[in-house]
Amino acid sequence: MRLIREFEEHCLEKALAGTIVGGIHPYIGQEAVAVGVSACLRADDVITSTHRGHGHVLAKGADPARALAELYGASTGLNRGRGGSMHAADVSLGIYGANGIVGAGAPIAVGAAWAARRAGRDDRVAVAFFGDGALSQGVVLEAFNMAALWSLPVLFVCENNGYATSLPVDRGLAGDPVTRAAGFGLTAEAVDGMDVEAVAEAAGRAVDACRAGAGPHFLECATYRFHGHHTVEHLMGTKYRDDDEVAGAWSRDPLTRQRDRLTPEAAAEVDTEIAVLIAEAEAFASSSPGSDPGDALDYLYAGLVPARPGA
């Protein structure tokens, strides 16, 4: 969690400074979800992620230096500089990508689980992370249906941070997520997404059950994002949450909560370790060569057909 928090704080600074071109969707506040779930996963499990994906990607094991390099558009990045924030991926680590389209990763996780089933490896679980807004996307419901129909080892993780961009969840979602998921035959439960140990415990149960062939599961994690939907929000002057509400949420900071469970020495050790990792990541990313516009036509196809440069 500390790694994600510090990585995101670093990215906020670099996005505002223009080192990261364009905006990012910071994961700050939601760290307990990615970390709690990923703590239950193995290297051969896979995840699909969201536009707010840095936390998932790091928690699943991506190299922070290559992740930062990706955000800097460097050729050493996870996607060799072409994916950026919203498409960071590392298929070799089972990270099937952050995704700019809300809900789009859900069926991809189902397909990955289906592949595991075909290989006789139900013990390999696929996790689809998505937000509360994605529950309004048809393709997520298609994915629920297919996963349940074929009893696939999929864990759907709904990070309910209370807002679909600016729309409060009670203005955008009929019914409640757990009941909806249960209606598809998913084993569903809700958990405090601001408590990493609670998330890990619930996810552990779900992942173990998936591995044992009990079919798909659904976990609603109640959480909160402490920053805006994206980093450009403050420039746009958009405001849809009370200052009191945001300040109150900080009192539930999952990092503070977990820190209180550690000895001061252990916490300080984590801080030191993470500071080194971030410094190393920055040194790597900032010294990496940028992407070359001259190769823009490359890799359009796997087959040997050149792209057209346009008129």
Add this chain to the structure above:
Amino acid sequence: MAAEVLTLGKALNLGLRRALERDAKVVIMGEDVGKLGGVFRITDGLQKDFGEDRVIDTPLAESGIIGTAIGLALRGYRPVCEIQFDGFVYPAYDQIVSQVAKMHYRSRGLVRLPIVIRIPFGGGIGAVEHHSESPEAYFAHTPGLKVVTCSNPADGYTMIQQAIASDDPIVFLEPKRRYWEKGEVDAEAPAFPLHSSRVTRPGADVTVVAYGPMVRTALDAATAAGEDGRQLDVIDLRSLSPLDLSPVYDSVRRTGRCVVVHEAPSNVGLGAEIAARVTEECFYSLESPVLRVTGFDTPYPAARVEEEYLPDLDRVLDAVDRTYGW
């Protein structure tokens, strides 16, 4: 196998069978493709012979079908998805355009998605809108997708196998009104490159460019024009993205006249792109503007009047005549 006469539908079925035999990673998935064998019978008998595990009946969820195909492909499979009718592809449009088309490029080649999306397309069977559409331009407009279409049984047999063997995602359009037309299929004939267009009938007077269901129409027009002493050079594009227009340029430099035929509406269609490129490449050879013979710029019409909408022999011949009017 010696050459045999097959319908396009049977040729595609045989091509799919060969692909399933050749590579255990090939799976077929879609609505009614298994037990029923597909509403057009293109996957007839394949589930019986290859099992429910490889020829998979899916729910009616086009976006979910393509999304799951991505997950399968990322784990080493080669999914062949059937979209039952052209109009049903739109619910899957996001997964195709936003996900399938872009993963290879945005990973600078680290990810490959060998997915084939088969779509029966076009009109002529009395099936009205949603079941008679020509969506090729939407996909050809999307970098990262390849779009091909066959016009005859021999190409159907070969091209479907080439598409499945390709490491790129391919939208494979099948001219549904031609499923029952017969032609010779020689399994031992040397394969023609998947992304190459081909002169189907040579002629010196007017270049006629067509693809999919309109190749037959263009050939019929060429026969009729020949009786009037005018020789049409008919080119079957086969690949709509990437386009292989070199044979078209060669032809137009000889004929000076070019007519493009497709069922889809004309506005911002393939014909517009071809006309633009032919004009750029062959400007000083042209005796007239490049003309288009297309469907109307309307939604696909009611079955009773679809013959009015669809380009036919007379409309092609009329356009050929008009190229002599400048």
